[in-house]
Amino acid sequence: MVTMKEIAKRAGVSVSTVSLVLNNRDEGRVRGNVANQVRTIASQLGYQSNPLASSLRTGRTHMLGFISEDVATTPYAGGIILGAQTAARELGYMMIVVSTDGAQNEAEEIAALKRYGTDGFLYAKMSNRITDVPKALKDMPLVLVDATDEAGVVPSVEPDEFHIGYDATTRLIASGCERIAYVGAEDPIIAEQGRLDGYRAALAEAGRDFDEHLIVHVGNNEPALEAVNALFDSAQPDGFFCFNDARAWYVYECAARHGLKIGHDISVVGVDNHRVFADTLVPQLTTVELPHFEMGYWAASKLVSLIEESPLADMEWPSTTAPLPPLNAPVPAKIHCALIEKESVRS
Amino acid sequence: MVTMKEIAKRAGVSVSTVSLVLNNRDEGRVRGNVANQVRTIASQLGYQSNPLASSLRTGRTHMLGFISEDVATTPYAGGIILGAQTAARELGYMMIVVSTDGAQNEAEEIAALKRYGTDGFLYAKMSNRITDVPKALKDMPLVLVDATDEAGVVPSVEPDEFHIGYDATTRLIASGCERIAYVGAEDPIIAEQGRLDGYRAALAEAGRDFDEHLIVHVGNNEPALEAVNALFDSAQPDGFFCFNDARAWYVYECAARHGLKIGHDISVVGVDNHRVFADTLVPQLTTVELPHFEMGYWAASKLVSLIEESPLADMEWPSTTAPLPPLNAPVPAKIHCALIEKESVRS
């Protein structure tokens, strides 16, 4: 481990000078050739700063905490984590991910992270839920990912649920579907409402009436399958917009029971939350993949800007302008969604 | 943030005494009542040690690195991470998980972790693969999870693949299956060979001949489905042991094509690697779940013992003695597998 002391010795200067130079605070404080000298030696020796040592002085560890309980059970969070980690590293931060079981160990994990001096937190939920922010996080730089806090005051990054519903439905309309069903979730998640709104808006724009009989809200259980089956019988839809791929699965199963071929007799668009289907399974389903990576990337960037009290750097954000995949595409395709960032006040 | 200094002041002793007491090094070095006094004040004030500060002196950060590339794409690693994290926290360590894309950023991530002074590493692969250990890890305390290194010298924790195959096949035999097929993977993974061996051993023990025509090795692709379909036609198996749940899916699909009902006409046991199937989907499949949590837990425990050069504490390890789930159980059930730990020399 090469230290500043070492560099100082070789360069014949003091440690403080080295510190100044290596932190780029040498503007008009250190002579140019001295600075260069120091930099040269530093890179020759392969100097790596010791973030822990500097944290002692500065109070900044350059560590970020990422809290989520979904990491353990779904690959959902994977993309988010990867995105967040990528941004973190680019900005010179290390991200510590902790998976939690329930509220109990969540508090413990947060406490542990705080002991290690994390500079801020990312807090992720699944499917844009309304969340109680743990009290331990309230006094820290914090960004929510795919979640909304009760009070609506915490910055968060969420998919544009409305556009997801709108785009999916529009695509089904464009492909010639006449009776488009919505297979939604039971829980009062924000995503549910937003997507349904998008569905309605797309229908309205196409001059179609909203038909309640084409809507079902189902859970993750046995009755769900029967409810979807009943929908096939009662409303005979020829297009399906499914809240997630678990719901799409019900449609797949029921279509098989009715002898209907997806991509031929009926069209289906599902939103991929859980990655239920492995790469090549059920290729007939068109799956809209949420912009997980982008959400994570943006969230981490925002968090760092909060910590450093610097403005967010300009970035090219994903938007809904990206083309939708063709219906019944052979492989799940990914569309981008606009991300919504809230600051202090709910919009 | 309450510091030792603070405690020392209140207790009217020196910081070193506080340090001694709080690190339980006060055996015969500090008077009992003084020690108690210090402890009382510490807990009153809610003292939390600052691990970063002590690391500066001791060279130990009490941070563990967990490297895996599968975190992002499958929930597979989730249980392992949770187990490892649990053990780590119990032992007073913080675990930093990094997901990597490929070898490129793997090296970067490892370098970053080292800069932060992690005391050791967990390196996880999927499905017990033979792995090149990154050079950067070679000089560090290291434990592999569900992987084996080429040279066979790195301690690792792996499922007992043989028993998985043996148990699954035995169960199919017990349920009355006459022609038991094995649907395996293509890749030369250790898990593949071990499970196949277990399958053969179970057959032999039951006095049955091994029939090559009941074996297929398939990938994750279109031809795979056709290969399994051909197996149905050519060998007409009435029981299936599937390498993982992706393979089980093929069986499910082909059974449907042949009008065969799982749990009635044929029996299927799959090993759950990827959690392709959500909770209530395809409930007819009996899924053997790998002991992910336990592997992670054990691996982290082992790693800490390596770091601290202390013997592994006695623990109750999961074993194959746990009862297998009933065939065609309504929900995927979890069986335990014996874990194998190697030390210095391959057994």
Next chain:
DNA sequence: ATGAAAGCGCTAACAA
């Protein structure tokens, strides 16, 4: 423009 020195919180020799 540069360096000396103090100090972040903690541990560990060494003194007392």
Next chain:
DNA sequence: TTGTTAGCGCTTTCAT
């Protein structure tokens, strides 16, 4: 049995 002191690697006044 306890306290003093030095120092881990770095940042930051404050002198020079």
